[in-house]
Amino acid sequence: MAIDEGLKSELQKQGIFVLPFEQLYNWGRKSSIWPLQFGLACCAIEMIASAASRYDLARFGAEVFRATPRQADLMIVAGTVTKKMAPQVVRLYNQMPEPKYCIAMGACAISGGPFKDGYNVLKGIDRYIPVDVHIPGCPPRPEALIHAIMTLQRKIANQHLEKGQRPRWYDKNAASEYAIPAFGEHDLQPTANREVWQPPRDYRDVTLEDVKKP
Amino acid sequence: MEAIEKIKEIAAQAVPAAKIEIINSTPAAQQPALLVDREHIYAVGKFFKEDPRFQMDFCSCVTAVDYLPKADKSGCIEVVYHLYSVAQKQGPIVLKVRAPRELDQCRVPSLTPLWRACEFQEREAYDLYGVKFDGHPDLRRILMWDEFVDHPMRKDYVPPPDYEWEPTPHDDTLQRAVEEGGIMPPTAREELEKAKKK
Amino acid sequence: MDQVYKVAPQLLKFLSYLLGWLPWIGKPVAGFLSNPPAWFLLAVAIAIPILFVVSVFPGIFAYTTLVERKALGRIQNRIGPNRVGRWGLLQPIADGVKLLTKEDIVPRSADKFVHFLAPVIAVIPSVLLFSVVPVGAGLVPVDLNIGILFAFAISTASVLALFMGGWASRNKFSLLGAMRAVAQVVSYEVPMVLAAVAVVMAAGSLSTLAIAKAQGGGILNVTHWFVFRPWGFVGFILFTIGAMAESARTPFDIPEAESEIIAGYHTEYSGFKFALFQLGEYLASIAMAGITVTMFLGGYNGPGSGPGILGGLISMFWFFAKLGGMIVLTIWIRGTWPRVRVDQLMSFAWKVLLPMSIVNIVAVGMWHYIAIRPIAWVVTTLWLVLWFITLSKLAASENIEKREYRYAS
Amino acid sequence: MGFIGKGLFEGMVVTARNFVGSYFDKERLVTVQYPEERVQVPENSRTFPFLVFDKDSDPVASMRCVACKICEVECPPQCIYIVMDRDEKGKPQQRPKVFDIDISVCMQCQICVEVCPFDAIKMDNNYEKSQYGRFDELVEHLPELLKSNEFYNKIKPTEATAVDAKLKADAEKKAKKAAPAAKPAATAAKPAAPAAPKPAPVAAPTAKIAIPDDAPFTPEQRQWLSGYLSTVAASGVAPAAAAPVAGTPAAPATEAPAGNWPWHDPGLGMQRRLDLAKETPIADKLMAAMAQTDCHACGYDCRGYADAIATGAETDLSLCLPGEAETANMLKKLMQEAGKL
C-alpha cells in the first residue's frame, strides 16, 4: 500500500517525514553503487578515466571499485566479451550478491561492436546475462558512463515492493544464477541463454513515410 | 648489408645442401626474402645467427601466411621470419619456409632453440594456422581455448552460425542471416530473393 | 565508575521531571525515578558508558570512512562524495543501508559456522578496547587498574577473527591473506608492548587514567606530555607503526592487499558480514589511536582541561581532537605510501623495531635515575640516536643504492 | 635507516601540497561536476553520424543524401543499411527509402563522412545515448538521423560554413556552365563532387523544358529540377538513337524499370560484372563498368550514361563518381576495344 502523495505532503508540513521502506532501500542502493573492478578492453580505460580526477565518479559514491564480486553490486561490462572470456563473465555475475545490476558499456559489450564478425567474439553479453543499461559508443565518453549511472539510479529509484512490480531478487523462484556456457569444439555450448536472450520477432522497416508524418 | 644475391651465395656456401631461392617484395618495399626448404631452415638460421658478418641475434617477427591453391600454383602455408642484428644495427634478412596445407603434413622445424622470441609467435601460428613446429619446447594453443579444434585464420574457415539479430546485413552476413532465419529488415530479405532469381 | 554513581541520581531526577507531565502514567514513573531502588541505580550507571561507547565510536567509524574518501579525493585533485546529502554527509548512512539490505552469500564449500562466527569475533575485541580508553578527565568507561594489559590482551584476539575468516572461506586468496595477517599482527605485537612498557615505567601504573593524569600539569597542560621526552618520542613512533601494522593500515595493509590477493581474508564476505569486518577493523584502528593518544599525547590533557564540568568537557574536546589528528595522519599515509612486502615487513619488525623498543626501555631507566634534567636529556638522546644509527646500518638491506644511468653513444 | 627516510616524507609533502592546493589553486582541483558543469567539447569532436537536409519546410526533398551506398560499402563494421527509394514505376528516386545506422555497432570512425561525395552525412557530438533496451532503441532510422543544416552549423560552425561555401561554389560553377548549353562541363574529377546532379542536355534534339521563373525554387533547386526533367525528357525520346551497331534488340527505354541486367548490383566486383556482360553489346558492357549505384552524380543513371557514351553524345568518361578511376579506365579500355575512341 503506497502512501498517497497528498497525505505525505500533509504530514511533511507538520514536520513528520514519512519514508516508506521502499524508498529507503532504493535511496540506499542508489546512492552507494559499488562497481566490480572488472575491465576487459578500451572501455575499461574510459571507466578508469571517469573515476579519475576530472570526471570523478566518487561524487556519486561509486568510486569504491571492489575487486571481489562478493562485495560489488554493479558489473560494468567494459570491453569486448570474447567467447573465451564469456564463461568467466557469467560466473562473476553469478557470484555477485543479489541486488545486482549490469551496465553493458560500449559497442562491443552490447553487440560485439566493430569486432562483430570475429570468430572468437561474443555478439553482446546479453546473450547470457540480463543487462540493465546499454551505452553505445566506441568507447563512450566518461560523461556517457556517468549519464548511464544516473539512468541506472533512476531505474533503481522506481523499483517497487508491491506484489506485481517486484524486481527479480524478491521472488524465490526467479533465477539469480545464469547458465554458464561450456567450451565446445567449435563454439560455446549453448550459444545463447534462451530465458535472457529474446530478440523481437517483428522487425518493421522505418521509411520516408515516418519522416513525413511525425 | 650486401645485396640479396650476395647473401644468397654466402648462405649457399655455408649450408651447401640447402635449396635457397629469392622472392622479391613489392618494387617499393625492397625487402627480398630467401625461400629455404624445410630440411635446412634450422641450419641457415643458425648460420645467420652465429656468422660474424651478420650476427642476426634479434628475431623480430614470425608470421604464417595461408596461400590457397590457385590454377597454376598449389596451395601452401608459408612461415616468414624477420631477422635483425642488434649488434651491428643491420636491416632485415627475411627467411621463408613453406609447408603443404594438409593438416597432417603441415610440419616445419621450430627456430625457438635459436631465438627465444619465436616461442609465442610459433605457438600462435600453430593455434591459428595449424603449422606444427618440430622441436618447439611447449607447443600448445595460445589464443583460442584448449578444446577448440579448428584453425580459424585459414582462408577456408567458416565461423559457426551466430546471426540472430542483424539490423544491418550485407553480402555474406546477409546470406548467413537468411540461412539461419535471423531477424533482419524485410527489404533485405526480398533484395536477396530477387538477386537469387536473376 | 565513581563519578557515574554521583551523576546517575541527578540524571534520574531530571528525567523524572521531564516525564512528570505525561497524563496518566506520568505520576508513578516520576515517583519511581526520583527515588530509585539501588539495583536500578546500578543498572543506569552501567548503561550510560555502554550507550556512550556503542553510539559515539561507531559514529566516528561511519564518518571516518567519509573523511577518508573525501581526503583521498582532495589529495588526488578531485572532490569526494558530495551528492548524497549536503556535502556527502549521508554517504555513510547510504552505504550502511545498502550493505544491510544485501544478500548474504555463504560459499558452498565454506565451513558455515566458522564463516558466520568470524565477523562477530572481529567486532567484539575492538569494542572492548574502548572500555579502557579515558575519554575525558576522569571519564573512562571502566577504570581498570590494569588498563594497558587488558587492552593488549584483547587486541590480539582480533587476529583470531582474521584467521577464522580466511580459513573458513575456503578460498585460496583469503587463505593467503589470513596467513599474512597472523604473521604480521604477531610480529608487531611485541615491539608495541615493549614501547608501552616504557610509558608504564614512566607513569608508574598500568591504569590508563593514571597514565593520563601523569601527563597533566606543566605550562598549559602540554609540556608534561610523554611525547616531548626523547624516549617518549621514539616510543610514540614505535607505537604508531605498531598500531598501524596491528590494524592493517597502509603501508602495512598486506592482509587485504587489494592488488595482490584480491581482498584478503574478507574475499568471500558480502553484505552485512563484510560491514561487520570493516567495523571491527576501523574500530580497532580508532581504539589503537585512542591508546596512542592516551599514552603519548597526554590523553585528555590540554590547555583548559580540568576536573570540573567545564574542564571535563574541554578535556573531552582535546581527546577527540587528538584522536582526529591521528586518524587524519593514517589517511594521509594511506594516500601516499606504497605497500611493504611481507618479508620486508617481518625483517623490519624483528630487526629494527624490537631492538629499538628495548633500547627505549633502557633510556626510560636512565631518564628516571639521572636527577638533573638537562644531563638526563643529553644522555638519553645520545643513547637513542647512537642505537638508531647502528640499527639502521645493520638492517639496511644491501640492494638499496643510488644508481647512475648512462646514455647510448 | 631501513625504512623511515627522507624520500617518504618528501612524498608526504607532495600529497599535502595537493591536498591544501585543491582548496585554492584551480590547477589542483580539476573536477568538472558533470551533470551541472560540462566539459567544453572541442568543435570537431565526434560521436555518431547524422544526415543533413537543407530546408526545414520539406526535409525529405531537401535531403542531401542520394542513396549512392558509398558509405555503406566503405563502413568498416558494416553498420549502415540503405534501400534506394523507387517510385511506383520502379524508377530510382535520388533518396534513401530506408537509412538505418546500428549505433550499437558503429565505431565512430567517421570514414563515412570522409568518403561521402555529397557531404550528406556528418558526425554529431551528442554522447548521452544510454538506453535500457537494446534491440530497436539502438538502431537509428531516418526520423532520428535527419537533422537540419542549421543544427549542423550550430554544433560545428567553421566546418559547416566551409561545406556550405563549397556547395554554393559548385552550384554556381555548374549553373554558369549549363547556361550556354555547351558540351556538358566535366565537373572537377576531384573527389568532393557537387551535390545537385548537373543538367546535361542530351545531344538528342529535345527542347529544354523551361521552368517558370516565379516557381518557388532556390537557384540550386532549379538546377536540380531542370537536370532531372531533362533526363526524363531525354529518356522518353532517345531509345531509337541509342540503337547499338551489333543489332541485338535495343535495350528498353533507358529509364525503363531496372531491366533484367544481372550485373546491376553495386555489391558485385567490377570483374564479376564484366564477366556477366561478356557477350552483350558495347552499351551493356559500358554499363557493367559503372558503379551501379544510379546516383546521378554523372547526370544520368547508369544505363543513360552508358548509352550516351555509346552514341558518342558523352565524351567525358570520368563522370562516374562512385566508380572513380577504376570505372574511367575500364570505360576507356572498352571504347578502345570497340574502336570508337
Add this chain to the structure above:
Amino acid sequence: MIQPLTDAKPYTLTPGSNGVIETQTLEVSIGPQHPSTHGVFRMDCVLDGESVVALKPVMGYLHRNHEQLAERMAWLGSMPYTDRLDYFNSMTNNWAYALAVEKLAGIKVPDRAEYIRVIMAELTRLLNHSCVIGFMLQDLGAWGTPLLYAFRERERILDLYEAVSGSRMMCNYMRFGGVRVNLTDENLATAKDIATRFPRFLDEFEKLLTNNEVLLARTQRVGVLPKELAINAGISGPMARASGVDYDLRKVDKYGVYGRLEFRVPLGDIGDVYDRYYIRVLEMRESIKILQQALRDIPQGPHIAPEVKLRNFKIPPGDGYGRIEGPKGELGFYLVSDEGGKQPYRYHVRPPSFINLTILEDMCVGHKVADVVVILGSVDIVLGEVDR
C-alpha cells in the same frame, strides 16, 4: 586428513624423508579478472607458501580477430581498428600501419605531415609512460594517487587529440601519405603549453616516487632481466633498454624525421623493475626535448600527399614489413597484397607487449606473489595488443 579443495591434492602433514614437514604447493590462477593484470590476462602460478615456483601465462581472453577482419576490409578500413590494438597509444599504432603501407606502396610523405606525426607520437609516449608508472604504483599499493596524477596530465593531452582528430582515445588520424586534418596554430599552441607544463609535473612525480624508500625496497633487484636473454627473447622498448640493450628504432631505422632531431637514449645496466621505472622517466624527459624541437621547426606545406586516393586504393602484389618504436617497443606490420590489391591478403601485427611477455616466468620464479604483480606492471602490457 583434511578435506581437500575441489581439485587440490589432500594436505599431508607427515614428516618428509629428511625430517622436514612435507609441505604442499598451492596452485593459484591470478586469473583473467584480477585488479592488477591490466586487463584480461591470466597467470597460473604454483606457490610454495608465498614464493613462486612456476608461472605459466595464459592469454587469448581478448583475442578479437583483428587480423581476420582486416583481410575482409579495404586498406583504409582497418586504420580505425589499429586504434584498438594498444588502446593507450592510438597515434603510434596508426603511424606504424601507415608507415608499413607507405613502404609497401612507395608513397612519399610531405615534411609537415612527418613533423605532425613526430609531435603526436611523442605526446603519446609521454601519456603512455606516465600512465604505466601510475598503474605500477597501483600494483605496489599506493591507493591511486600517482595513477590519478598521471591521468590528470593524460586528460590534457586527450583534449588536444580530440580537438585535432575528433576522438579522445580512438583518433583514426593518420592516412597513407600524411594526416587527415592539418594542425591549426591553436593546436600548436596547446601542444607548446603541454610541452612546457609536463616537466613541472614530472618533477613533482619524481619527488613523490624516485627516492621513496618503500618503492626502492620493493623494486630494486626484483625481476632482473639479463642483457643477452633480452636480445634473444626479442624484447624491445624501454624494457630492453633498461637491461642495457642499445636498440632504439628511432636511432636505428631513422624513420620519419627522427634523423634531423637530436635526442639521447637512456640505458640501464641491471635491468630490474626500478631500472625500467627510471628509464621511462628519463625517456619522458627526452620526449619533451623532441617535442620542443619538432614544434619549433615544423614547416608549412601540405599535410597529406595529394595523389593518394581515398577509395579503391590499390597496392601492387608483394609483401613488406614496416615497424616503428612505439612506447611499449617495436610495433611492426607485416602486410601481403595479392593481385586484386584492394584488400590485404595477409595482415600481421608484431605486438611488442605480446613478445615482451615471453620471459615473464624467468623473471618471476623465486620471487614473492607481491613481486609477480609488480614485475607484470613493469613489463607494461595492454591486452588489446597482446591478444590482437
